[in-house]
Amino acid sequence: MTYRSPWMTDELETFREPFRRFLAKDLAPHAERWRKEKITDRSAWLALGEMGALLPSVPEAYGGLGASFAYDAAVIEDIETMVPEMSTPVSVHSNIVAHYINEYGNEEQKKRWLPKMASGEFIGAVAMTEPGTGSDLQAVRTRARKQGNAYSLNGSKTFITNGQLADLIVVVARTSDEPGAKGISLLVLEAEGNDGFRRGRNLDKIGLNASDTSELFFDNAFVPAENLLGPAEGQGFIQLMQQLPRERLGLAIGAVAAIERAVQVTVDYTKERKAFNQPIIAFQNSAFKLAERKTEALIARVFLDYCIMQMIAGDLDAVTASMAKYWCSDKQVETIDECLQLHGGYGYMQEYPISRMFVDARIQKIYGGTNEIMKLLIARSL
Ligand SMILES: Cc1cc2nc3c(=O)[nH]c(=O)nc-3n(C[C@H](O)[C@H](O)[C@H](O)COP(=O)(O)OP(=O)(O)OC[C@H]3O[C@@H](n4cnc5c(N)ncnc54)[C@H](O)[C@@H]3O)c2cc1C
Incomplete structure (x- = not known):
């Protein structure tokens, strides 16, 4: 089954290939230590800056790549898949803070702050x-x-x-x-x-x-x-509301990348692990559960891609972004829980990625506006 997101281009694939290699080789080996130290290294931010991965959709005049939101989406997705430890910190910096400055900052503010955010010298919150x-x-x-x-x-x-x-x-x-x-x-x-x-x-x-x-x-x-x-003065609340679709879509992108990864690591694990002389995936319950989750992953992907295309066109509205944030993060938590179950006791061990994905996923339903608040916004539009 090959599905290519409608926002993917050959140029973006060319950007992603070395970026993924860089994430695997230069950042992933430090992730375990960052978890223990409860913080990432500044050098990792500088390295991301050098790769052009921090503010891809900010204009070149301010240190970015001047690319479309598709580049933001690809970066979030790749970090979530390969070094999930950096996913939330980088999304906040690149997809939220930089865009407040880019959208509402004057020329002097943009010139002063954005290039240093793009290089990783300044970290934003x-x-x-x-x-x-x-x-x-x-x-x-x-x-x-x-x-x-x-x-x-x-x-x-x-x-x-x-x-x-x-x-x-x-x-x-x-x-x-x-x-x-x-x-x-x-x-x-x-x-x-x-x-x-x-x-x-x-x-x-x-x-x-x-x-x-x-x-x-x-x-x-x-x-x-x-x-x-x-x-x-007094524009802050409107500015926040205007930027929320971008923030919420970013969370949905991370959620779908995590769903896809969870299904993949669980397929791999259940093919390897045996019980009663057969691989776990040979039990109909396991295979059906994974079949359902694989189907839902694709449904989530297609909906997400629709939202990304809307965002690229400048048409993503707050209600649709709220739907994406709530539904994809709910699915993320549900899917990872089921995938952990298929790992048995090993799924509860820190050395297996699914255990980390399980604890990391839970916050997705809370931050960026809780999923109850998302439903409130959707309900108001009915
Ligand atoms: C790891 C992490 C990172 C974060 N990063 C940031 C950050 O970078 N910047 C930042 O500003 N904040 C950040 N937050 C905060 C996060 O956005 C808030 O926790 C979130 O918005 C919920 O606010 P609260 O915790 O005060 O919950 P509360 O508002 O107290 O909500 C408690 C419960 O009540 C429900 N509830 C509240 N109002 C309603 C309602 N009207 N109808 C129905 N249910 C309702 C909520 O859905 C929730 O279930 C982060 C939080 C965490 C845990």
């Missing part, structure tokens, strides 16, 4: 979630008060991906006392030498262990007024 608010983003309390030519930022954030490594943090903050969405702005905090900014713990998670996730504290942290994203 986005800080929306607070200890008191996650799903209800309009309730954020972090406050930025303008004093002369700068904002003084106070408050705290939590669960921030790349929080330990980040050089640039897009902070969702209130710039006025107006309630709800109206008073929210996006400010870019530069971490170096910022006395009022403090990184908290690298949080102890059940999975996704190579991805650092942190609390962040702002105690009169300094943000120059010129680091506001967009022409005026």
Whole structure:
């Protein structure tokens, strides 16, 4: 069975081939250590930058490749398949933070930050979630008060991906006392030498262990007024909403790549492992389960490809992106659970990739907007 995604081109295949080799040879051997240390190496980011893999769809003038979203999709997919430890950190940096700057930054901001993000010298994070608010983003309390030519930022954030490594943090903050969405702005905090900014713990998670996730504290942290994203204050919530389809599609791309990988590693394992003198896959239950999952993987792929094509055309709407995020991540968790079952006790051992995929998958239903929130958005459109 050969299926080629409609967004795949010969040129993109040519980009991917050496990229995959690089991931396998230069990054994958470090993944185990990153899991133990709960953080990736900066050198890995620089190497990804050198491969042109960090900001592929950002214009060349700002250090990117000037490519279409197809390149973003291919990079996310390949990292998820070959070095899943870097999947979430890189997606946040490349697919989310860079695009806030690319979309809403002025010329000076783009020139200042994007080339360094493309090379991996600067690592990006986005800080929306607070200890008191996650799903209800309009309730954020972090406050930025303008004093002369700068904002003084106070408050705290939590669960921030790349929080330990980040050089640039897009902070969702209130710039006025107006309630709800109206008073929210996006400010870019530069971490170096910022006395009022403090990184908290690298949080102890059940999975996704190579991805650092942190609390962040702002105690009169300094943000120059010129680091506001967009022409005026109060645009932050709209900016967030506009970029969410891209973020949610990125999560769906990772989910489908993980589903495909889970099915493949389980087919391989069940062909090898024997019970009652026959390979596990020879039991009808195993074969049927894998047949069902293989079918669903293709259904997910075709739906995902439709969404990617919409994104490339600039037509992906928030509701469809929410469908992709919720459905693909639900399927990811379900599929990996069943694949782990077919591994028997070995599936519960860390040395088998399916065990890591199992713990890593679970967060997909929660971050980027929980799947309940996705259904809320879809339901509103009915
Ligand atoms: C590993 C990891 C990485 C993360 N990375 C980032 C990051 O880089 N930046 C960032 O800003 N955040 C990040 N997050 C935070 C993540 O986006 C939030 O955890 C998520 O949005 C949910 O918010 P919450 O945890 O406060 O849950 P809550 O909002 O407290 O929700 C709890 C439960 O209630 C449900 N619920 C809430 N409201 C409704 C409703 N209206 N209807 C029905 N059900 C509802 C939710 O679906 C959920 O099941 C990360 C989280 C984790 C764990």
